[in-house]
Amino acid sequence: MTTATATDQTLAPRPAGGPLQAAHDSLVVAKRNLIRMLRIPEVVIFGLIQPIMFVVLFSYVFGGAIPVPGQHGSDPSVYRNYLMAGIFAQTVTFATAGAGAGIADDMHKGLIDRFRSLPMARGAVLTGRTIADLVQTALTVVVLSIVAVIVGWRVHNGVFDTLAAFGLLLLLGYAFSWIGALIGLSVRTPEAATSGGLIWLFPLTFISNAFVPTSNMPSFLRTIADWNPFSATVQACRQLFGNPTGIVSHAWPMQHPAWASLIWSVVIVLVFRTWSVHKYRTAAA
Amino acid sequence: MPGAIHAEGLVKTFGDVRALDGVDLDVPTGTVLGLLGPNGAGKTTAVRVLTTLLQPDSGTAHVAGIDVLKRPNEVRRSIGLSGQFAAVDEYLTGRENLQMVGQLYQLSARVAKIRALELLERFHLADAADRPAKTYSGGMRRRLDLAAALVVSPPVMFMDEPTTGLDPRNRQQLWEVIEELVSGGTTLLLTTQYLEEADRLAHDICVIDHGKVIARGTSDQLKARTGGERVEVVVQDRDLLATATEVMTGFAKGEAKVERQMRRITVPVTGGAKLLAEVIRELDTRGIGIDDIGLRRPTLDDVFLSLTGHAAEEADSDEETPGGSGPDAATGTGTGTGTGNGNETEEAAR
Numbered sequence: 262m263t264t265a266t267a268t269d270q271t272l273a274p275r276p277a278g279g280p281l282q283a284a285h286d287s288l289v290v291a292k293r294n295l296i297r298m299l300r301i302p303e304v305v306i307f308g309l310i311q312p313i314m315f316v317v318l319f320s321y322v323f324g325g326a327i328p329v330p331g332q333h334g335s336d337p338s339v340y341r342n343y344l345m346a347g348i349f350a351q352t353v354t355f356a357t358a359g360a361g362a363g364i365a366d367d368m369h370k371g372l373i374d375r376f377r378s379l380p381m382a383r384g385a386v387l388t389g390r391t392i393a394d395l396v397q398t399a400l401t402v403v404v405l406s407i408v409a410v411i412v413g414w415r416v417h418n419g420v421f422d423t424l425a426a427f428g429l430l431l432l433l434g435y436a437f438s439w440i441g442a443l444i445g446l447s448v449r450t451p452e453a454a455t456s457g458g459l460i461w462l463f464p465l466t467f468i469s470n471a472f473v474p475t476s477n478m479p480s481f482l483r484t485i486a487d488w489n490p491f492s493a494t495v496q497a498c499r500q501l502f503g504n505p506t507g508i509v510s511h512a513w514p515m516q517h518p519a520w521a522s523l524i525w526s527v528v529i530v531l532v533f534r535t536w537s538v539h540k541y542r543t544a545a546a
Numbered sequence: 547m548p549g550a551i552h553a554e555g556l557v558k559t560f561g562d563v564r565a566l567d568g569v570d571l572d573v574p575t576g577t578v579l580g581l582l583g584p585n586g587a588g589k590t591t592a593v594r595v596l597t598t599l600l601q602p603d604s605g606t607a608h609v610a611g612i613d614v615l616k617r618p619n620e621v622r623r624s625i626g627l628s629g630q631f632a633a634v635d636e637y638l639t640g641r642e643n644l645q646m647v648g649q650l651y652q653l654s655a656r657v658a659k660i661r662a663l664e665l666l667e668r669f670h671l672a673d674a675a676d677r678p679a680k681t682y683s684g685g686m687r688r689r690l691d692l693a694a695a696l697v698v699s700p701p702v703m704f705m706d707e708p709t710t711g712l713d714p715r716n717r718q719q720l721w722e723v724i725e726e727l728v729s730g731g732t733t734l735l736l737t738t739q740y741l742e743e744a745d746r747l748a749h750d751i752c753v754i755d756h757g758k759v760i761a762r763g764t765s766d767q768l769k770a771r772t773g774g775e776r777v778e779v780v781v782q783d784r785d786l787l788a789t790a791t792e793v794m795t796g797f798a799k800g801e802a803k804v805e806r807q808m809r810r811i812t813v814p815v816t817g818g819a820k821l822l823a824e825v826i827r828e829l830d831t832r833g834i835g836i837d838d839i840g841l842r843r844p845t846l847d848d849v850f851l852s853l854t855g856h857a858a859e860e861a862d863s864d865e866e867t868p869g870g871s872g873p874d875a876a877t878g879t880g881t882g883t884g885t886g887n888g889n890e891t892e893e894a895a896r
Contacts, residue, residue: 286649289646289649290646290650292646293642296637296642297635300637300678370633370636371633372634372635374594374627375634375647375694377598377599378599378625378627379622379650379651380620380652381622381650381651385650543601
């Protein structure tokens with residue numbers, strides 16, 4: 262069929278398997294998704310505009326109107342510093358809708374079928390996608406931090422704590438991208454994945470301590486907010502950044518927010534990764 | 547000895563629809579099997595099962611001697627899939643697409659790179675190698691898709707309606723590529739709605755409808771089954787159609803088919819050219835003017851018609867869909883052929 266070439270002897274696929282192949286395949290797919298992001302920069306740019314808008318709107322529109330309990334004075338910069346962890350957390354979770362839309366798009370266009378017919382590691386298509394999304398999220402967080410500093414946000418606890426806070430944020434974002442992946446595999450069109458990937462994020466991020474202190478919520482909502490994985494990460498970041506926390510609830514996750522955030526994120530990854538990979542293996546375009 | 551593709555008793559249901567209803571297939575090594583049938587007949591489902599994309603409800607399948615259900619990942623190393631449901635990433639360049647597929651076939655990055663270049667040249671895509679695939683024409687995209695399926699020169703290839711939606715020139719080109727491939731010893735299972743395509747490319751043909759194999763054999767064998775030649779007449783005056791039909795029936799070995807709008811009468815005959823002369827004389831004697839007359843040998847279309855009760859083309863409502871991959875195909879067939887491919891896949895997504 263082909264004229265004899267140097268490659269003919271080496272075309273037999275290498276027998277492979279195990280975690281090494283899984284890592285290799287995931288990186289190949291991640292690279293593909295990162296190339297796509299470079300070729301469709303609009304997606305990345307819109308992903309940046311939204312959180313920047315939120316920072317500006319919340320800081321200047323709500324800033325003076327929302328007092329943070331336990332903090333004296335009505336200096337709007339107190340709310341800005343209180344708010345910022347919430348905006349960071351919202352940004353990393355909202356980025357997950359992209360994972361769902363991307364995977365739904367691949368399903369729709371038949372690419373998932375191509376991948377599934379290749380001798381590649383089972384979870385690699387999804388892992389590659391979530392890794393690429395993590396890179397994009399990290400980029401967004403960097404830009405957002407700069408904007409935050411411009412509007413007056415400051416950290417007070419040193420480099421290690423600050424990096425730990427960003428680590429927890431990215432881990433939360435990574436965990437949520439697996440929920441996005443599952444949504445992407447479960448719907449029929451990319452459009453459905455985008456809206457389906459967003460609607461549940463509104464109650465999740467608003468019934469939390471992200472934008473207003475939970476102490477004024479009805480007790481039923483307050484309990485949800487206190488145990489919300491999202492709240493745990495926000496609270497952990499406030500502590501690690503040395504930002505105002507308001508009056509902190511006695512619920513366990515609010516008293517140990519870094520641990521709570523870590524545990525929540527790991528559990529979400531384990532559950533939704535397993536579920537998504539199973540769904541991927543049985544999926545049909 | 548079982549062939550490179552061997553399946554027994556494949557059954558797959560989607561809700562109430564039996565997409566595959568006990569399908570047996572055998573494709574000897576180095577040959578081409580044409581799987582022929584209208585939309586929704588079960589062709590795509592069969593390919594999806596054999597390429598490990600779909601679990602059948604029952605039945606067994608072996609590809610390249612490997613059990614598809616028990617060792618799917620080993621099967622994936624030996625197959626290439628192209629056509630309706632395989633695809634390329636439109637934001638990646640041709641080269642990047644092929645390199646990615648190569649690496650996912652577990653070739654080293656270096657070999658994947660060399661191989662990508664080889665395939666781009668072979669499929670006349672070298673000039674467009676570094677352009678994103680979304681800038682490619684339909685024919686170029688299809689060639690890239692086929693190249694992706696050939697990255698490891700797999701011994702067994704599956705092509706699902708590879709030329710659907712292509713213009714005649716691109717179709718011709720793709721046929722030549724496929725013929726070259728097969729002459730190199732590749733075993734190929736090809737689904738198609740184009741009888742001409744099956745006639746030209748396939749050694750053996752399997753006609754399926756409603757998930758069942760309704761006929762199999764070589765193209766010649768199938769044509770012989772439909773019972774030889776026919777005389778076809780187009781009369782000048784529609785009012786004389788009844789009289790002409792009466793005349794024709796006198797020569798016929800079966801029932802006459804009358805297409806009123808076309809003023810055309812077709813009857814099965816034996817006796818060849820000599821009979822044709824007699825028909826012309828008789829029609830002339832009765833004063834029936836004719837626009838056209840001819841002796842027709844059976845085509846696969848006739849085979850299809852006689853087997854399924856409807857023509858293949860009738861069922862093919864999306865012939866010119868750009869890209870041809872539309873999962874929304876198979877609407878309004880008007881022949882009650884059941885579920886379309888689009889429905890099949892939607893069902894499968896649940």
